[in-house]
Amino acid sequence: MNEQSKQFWAGVRAELPLLISVFPFGMIYGALALNAGLSKLAAQMMSSIVFAGSAQFVTAQLVHDAAPGFVILLTIAVVNLRHMLYSASLAPYLASVSTRWKVLLSYLLTDEAYAPTILKYEREGITPFSHWFLFGAGIVLWSTWQASTAFGIFLGTAIPDSWSLDFALPLTFIAMVVPVLKNRPAIAAAVSAGIVSLLAYSLPFRLGLILAALVGIAVGTLLEKKADSDS
Amino acid sequence: MNIWLVMFIGGLITFGMRFSLIYLFGRFQVPETMRRALHYVPPAVLSAIVFPELLLSDGSLHLSFENFRLVAGLVAILVAWFSKNTLITIIAGMVALFLLQFFF
Numbered sequence: 051m052n053e054q055s056k057q058f059w060a061g062v063r064a065e066l067p068l069l070i071s072v073f074p075f076g077m078i079y080g081a082l083a084l085n086a087g088l089s090k091l092a093a094q095m096m097s098s099i100v101f102a103g104s105a106q107f108v109t110a111q112l113v114h115d116a117a118p119g120f121v122i123l124l125t126i127a128v129v130n131l132r133h134m135l136y137s138a139s140l141a142p143y144l145a146s147v148s149t150r151w152k153v154l155l156s157y158l159l160t161d162e163a164y165a166p167t168i169l170k171y172e173r174e175g176i177t178p179f180s181h182w183f184l185f186g187a188g189i190v191l192w193s194t195w196q197a198s199t200a201f202g203i204f205l206g207t208a209i210p211d212s213w214s215l216d217f218a219l220p221l222t223f224i225a226m227v228v229p230v231l232k233n234r235p236a237i238a239a240a241v242s243a244g245i246v247s248l249l250a251y252s253l254p255f256r257l258g259l260i261l262a263a264l265v266g267i268a269v270g271t272l273l274e275k276k277a278d279s280d281s
Numbered sequence: 282m283n284i285w286l287v288m289f290i291g292g293l294i295t296f297g298m299r300f301s302l303i304y305l306f307g308r309f310q311v312p313e314t315m316r317r318a319l320h321y322v323p324p325a326v327l328s329a330i331v332f333p334e335l336l337l338s339d340g341s342l343h344l345s346f347e348n349f350r351l352v353a354g355l356v357a358i359l360v361a362w363f364s365k366n367t368l369i370t371i372i373a374g375m376v377a378l379f380l381l382q383f384f385f
Contacts, residue, residue: 074368092284099292104323109291111330119287126291129326133298135319141306149304156300217350217378218371220334221357225370227327228361236324243325244332251333251340259329266325271318 053179061186064166072103072162072191073198078218079106080202085215086114090203097199101192102160104226105129111219121257128263136164140184143171147181155181158188235277239270349385353378 051059076097083093088110096106105126112122136159144152167184174180206215231237243266250258335354336342346352357374364370 071367078371088284092288096288099288100295101292102295104327105291105295108326108330109287113284119283122287123290123294125326127294127298128322130295130298132319132322133295134301135316137299137302138310138316141303144303145306152303153300156303157296159299214375214378214382217353218375220331220350220354221371221374222367223327223331224354224357224374225361225367227324227331228358228370229365230324236321239321240324240328244328247329247332248336248342251337259326262329263322263326266328267318267321270321270325271314274317274320275314 054182057179057182058186060170061167061183061188062190064170064183065163065187065190068162068165069190069194072194075103075222076195076198077202077205078222079103079110080199080204081206081215082107082202082219083110084203084206086110088113090207093203094196094199097195098192100126101157101195102126102130102133103195107219107222114216121260124260125263128260132161133159136161136168139168140164140171143176144181144184145176146178151181155184155188158185158192160188160191163188163191235270235273238273239266242266242269347385349378349381352381 079097080093083096083106084090088096093110096109100106100109108125108129109122112125117125137156140159144155147155163184166187170183171180227240231240243262245262246265247258247262250261252258253261331354335351336344336348338348343351353374356377357370360373361370
């Protein structure tokens with residue numbers, strides 16, 4: 051087996067444990083997007099056009115609430131800002147590959163593809179074929195996401211409204227956020243954002259959401275800086 | 282609001298962020314403050330969505346045990362805290378909601 055294949059399959063293997071939770075996640079997205087009012091085609095295509103789990107969930111929520119397009123776009127931008135961080139940290143390792151590869155690998159760059167990749171790169175440094183690892187991890191994640199979305203859409207039409215399936219969306223967010231609340235700045239960020247969100251709820255165009263997010267981010271960042279300068 | 286237009290632009294924005302620094306490597310460093318701030322995006326955005334979902338009914342604050350979503354949400358928070366497992370949390374919260382709606 052040549053080096054490219056080795057790296058590719060190493061990437062796939064590294065990604066497999068993450069797929070166990072990605073599959074149900076994609077299914078839930080598919081069913082919820084449908085429930086939120088998206089057409090089956092739109093729900094499915096979002097998984098390849100946007101291809102970002104948390105942004106897709108939030109978009110489904112905002113479509114359900116009839117938010118205007120520019121609010122959805124602003125929210126997608128804020129939610130996905132962290133991908134710039136991934137881009138920055140992987141950039142040195144991908145510096146010498148062709149632009150075509152950079153485009154492809156950037157498209158595949160999700161949280162779940164980033165995590166095992168950055169760990170491997172930081173262990174082994176820059177090697178000529180290491181971009182195949184990211185390709186392996188990314189493509190298997192992409193395929194799983196498309197399949198699980200389709201499955202969720204398929205099941206979604208079979209689930210009645212009275213089951214309050216839309217409640218699964220805030221539950222998903224709770225499941226994602228609680229494990230991250232490990233220190234005071236993170237908790238403060240969450241609580242301050244939540245409170246502002248309640249206070250600003252009546253603002254038009256769901257601007258309260260973005261305002262709350264910005265306040266939360268600011269609070270978390272300031273507290274972290276303060277904690278650093280105190281120590 | 283055309284959902285397809287929103288999706289395409291949203292896709293471009295997302296791709297742009299992923300591609301930005303891989304493409305610009307060497308020409309732009311992420312400032313320290315921005316790097317720190319990015320850590321707080323998930324808790325801030327997700328809480329901004331969750332708080333109203335749990336605490337508001339028809340736009341006004343509904344802080345009582347009769348707010349089934351709030352109770353089910355609190356169950357989910359506890360389960361998330363101890364299990365750190367997404368699927369278990371969602372199932373626990375949904376089961377809690379069903380039970381509350383069924384019995385009360």
